[in-house]
Amino acid sequence: MxxxxxxxxxxxxxxxxxxxxxxxxxxxxxxxxxxxxxxxxxxxxxxxxxxxxxxxxxxxxxxxxxxxxxxxxxxxxxxxxxxxxxxxxxxxxxxxxxxxxxxxxxxxxxxxxxxxxxxxxxxxxxxxxxxxxxxxxxGKQFLQQFLRLKVAAEMLASDGKGVMERLRSQLRQGEAIEVAGYLLSPALAHGLEQAxxxxxxxxxxxxxxxxxxxxxxxxxxxxxxxxxxxxxxxxxxxxxxxxxxxxxxxxxxxxxxxxxxxxxxxxxxxxxx
CATH class of the missing domain: 3.40.50.1820 (Alpha/Beta hydrolase fold, catalytic domain)
Incomplete structure (x- = not known):
């Protein structure tokens, strides 16, 4: 074709x-x-x-x-x-x-x-x-699963306590975060979470x-x-x-x-x- x-x-x-x-x-x-x-x-x-x-x-x-x-x-x-x-x-x-x-x-x-x-x-x-x-x-559940990739990576390097809440706090404060090689912006995270x-x-x-x-x-x-x-x-x-x-x-x-x-x-x- x-x-x-x-x-x-x-x-x-x-x-x-x-x-x-x-x-x-x-x-x-x-x-x-x-x-x-x-x-x-x-x-x-x-x-x-x-x-x-x-x-x-x-x-x-x-x-x-x-x-x-x-x-x-x-x-x-x-x-x-x-x-x-x-x-x-x-x-x-x-x-x-x-x-x-x-x-x-x-x-x-x-x-x-x-x-x-x-x-x-x-x-x-x-x-x-x-x-x-x-x-x-x-979208909220999908975002949660995506953020867990970051949590899993950080748990290998530390005890991992509070990682998920820290990531969400960074997004709420307008900070982008890197997850599995992708830089996730607060605006994209918010839109996905609402979908x-x-x-x-x-x-x-x-x-x-x-x-x-x-x-x-x-x-x-x-x-x-x-x-x-x-x-x-x-x-x-x-x-x-x-x-x-x-x-x-x-x-x-x-x-x-x-x-x-x-x-x-x-x-x-x-x-x-």
Missing amino acids: PCEAFFLPSAAGQRFALLYTPEPATKQRGAVVYVHPFGEELNKSRRMAALQARAMASAGYSVLQIDLLGCGDSTGDFGDATWEAWLADVRLACAWLQERTAAPLWLWGLRSGCLLVNEAAQRMPTPVKLLLWQPVLS ELLLPHRSGRVEWIEISGRPDASLSPAATARLTQWQAAGQEARGTAVSGPAFWQTTEISECPALLEASLRALSETIPA
Whole structure:
């Protein structure tokens, strides 16, 4: 599939982007903006994102992948990133792609990227559809887990008493902290902590896909509860579970073919009434 790499100008520097487009003879079925996960999960998941984007393009979808501010090959340092800046990047990517195709828009997020696409969808002038890969439900809980990397490192060098509270105190006082090689700004930490995967009132349908290491894959209880709540509120939403490795955190770069196939089905199938 044709793939074009370029820099997308923004109000704050440039964002590296990859555009996958269908062959000219292929019917255009939709447009997809991919929002990557946080920190090292971005690097671990690049191959799966590329494989899925190529598969989507083969099926007739234009796919735009963008590196957010301070991530990947985009300008700026990670320490410059804020939650609002990342949301602005998502809106920029959507606007750019919608200027070039009138096809229905999907926002596709992985892990913490799902929190961003959910919030971005709430702010869009018209509803968009959401494809959620292994979504993070609570930004507060995710931030806690991220900070534990720092706690674990400091416990190896000292007794580790009060490390978590000290880190949170530094963030509250406006100090950036370094965690696993990433400089976390107070603004990004605050925005992430406030993010929650809430009922997406401004979206079209929602396709939620989880990966399980078990052969008899099933949705997590948390996913089932959230989807049930959304469906009861009238949201068109469906959950799917597939078997495969948690590629965003495996030691070696890994693939999950079942996820690629399930995602293509999710985009093309309608949800039964």
